[in-house]
Amino acid sequence: MINKASQSISIKRVEAYDSFFEVFSHLYKELKALGSKKPAETLSDRKVKIVNRLLEDIRKMMEGEPEYKYLDMLDSEMLPQYSDAILILSQYEGALKGLKERCYGYDSSEHEHRWNVEK
Numbered sequence: 464m465i466n467k468a469s470q471s472i473s474i475k476r477v478e479a480y481d482s483f484f485e486v487f488s489h490l491y492k493e494l495k496a497l498g499s500k501k502p503a504e505t506l507s508d509r510k511v512k513i514v515n516r517l518l519e520d521i522r523k524m525m526e527g528e529p530e531y532k533y534l535d536m537l538d539s540e541m542l543p544q545y546s547d548a549i550l551i552l553s554q555y556e557g558a559l560k561g562l563k564e565r566c567y568g569y570d571s572s573e574h575e576h577r578w579n580v581e582k
Contacts, residue, residue: 484559506537515536518534533558
């Protein structure tokens with residue numbers, strides 16, 4: 464029995480989460496570091512494309528979740544400032560944490576933390 468996991472998740476979504484979570488974490492950390500130096504500086508077109516490619520994968524995985532409606536993409540026509548990109552990525556970080564809080568917990572029968580995978 465899993466404690467503290469109120470929702471189950473498909474194995475496909477767990478695999479998607481696991482495939483991009485570390486990439487997202489490092490990207491977010493890097494953008495925050497760059498943005499702390501010059502928050503008003505504009506991201507390059509290439510950076511926006513890289514970030515949006517990852518955000519699109521996260522959005523697909525988060526479809527149907529309550530946070531989905533708050534997950535915006537970076538505007539590639541009007542290149543965002545670092546501060547704007549950091550704000551958007553913080554929404555994704557919150558959404559990913561929320562999903563994990565709902566679907567990941569301690570399995571007392573197995574004595575381990577794990578995803579509550581649909582059967």
